[in-house]
Amino acid sequence: MAKGGTKKLAARAQRDAARRLLADNRFARHQYEILDDLECGIELLGTEVKSVRAGQANLRDGFCLIRNGELQLHNVHISPHSHAGAYFNHEPLRVRRLLAHRREIERLRVALEQKGLTLIPLNLHLHGSWIKVSLGLGKGRKLHDKRQEERRKQEAKDTRSAIARL
Numbered sequence: 001m002a003k004g005g006t007k008k009l010a011a012r013a014q015r016d017a018a019r020r021l022l023a024d025n026r027f028a029r030h031q032y033e034i035l036d037d038l039e040c041g042i043e044l045l046g047t048e049v050k051s052v053r054a055g056q057a058n059l060r061d062g063f064c065l066i067r068n069g070e071l072q073l074h075n076v077h078i079s080p081h082s083h084a085g086a087y088f089n090h091e092p093l094r095v096r097r098l099l100a101h102r103r104e105i106e107r108l109r110v111a112l113e114q115k116g117l118t119l120i121p122l123n124l125h126l127h128g129s130w131i132k133v134s135l136g137l138g139k140g141r142k143l144h145d146k147r148q149e150e151r152r153k154q155e156a157k158d159t160r161s162a163i164a165r166l
Contacts, residue, residue, distance in 0.1 A: 022052050022131065023124040025059035030146065032120060032138030038108065041099035042073065042124075042133045045090045047081040052131055054081075057124055064098065064119035064135055066109050071098035073133065076121060098133065111137055 028034075044052065051057065056079035065072050073096040080089040100108075111117055122134040141149070 020126045021123060022055060022126060023057040023059050025062065025120070025122050027060055028120050028122055028136060028138065031141060032118070032136065033141055033145070034122070034136040034138050035117070036111070036137040037122065038100065038104060038135045038137075039127075039132050040071065040104070040135065042131055043097040043099060044078075044131060047088065047090045048078050048096075049131065050081045050083075051078050052124060053126075059121045059124065062121045064121065066105060066112065066119075069102070069105065071100055071105055071108070071119075071135075072096070073098055073121060098135070108135075108137065116140060 058077040062076035063074055065074060075093060076096065077092050078090070080092060108119060112119060116139050118138055118140070120136050120138050122136045124131060124133050126132070
């Protein structure tokens, strides 16, 4: 009976390791109201993969554009790999191609034509051995929207703590 339990724990640990979060853009959820999200692949070089797996990616200023029918990730900084020479290393801020189906790209293109919507990277994560990026279709928040959201979060926190005291 004990063996079955350890197998389940090992399988759960293996699944969690296969879905590991590599980089997160928490600031995006503060700046934008996320209306829709999409998970897609990212075309990386070998040294970029090593750097991302080491947690050296910064999504904070990143954004996505649709050019020539393909998704492109702009302004995402992936640090050069420390154990590679200067010749074989990558450029940290290069434009990276995102891999998504044509229908998904078309659906996003139609949504982006609306005023005030933008496509931002939310996180980089492992999906098995593949590195995936989650994109969010976001509408920028004004200052009063941010204050209202903070107020709503604080009220929810207060009610949770009041219920916990009962």
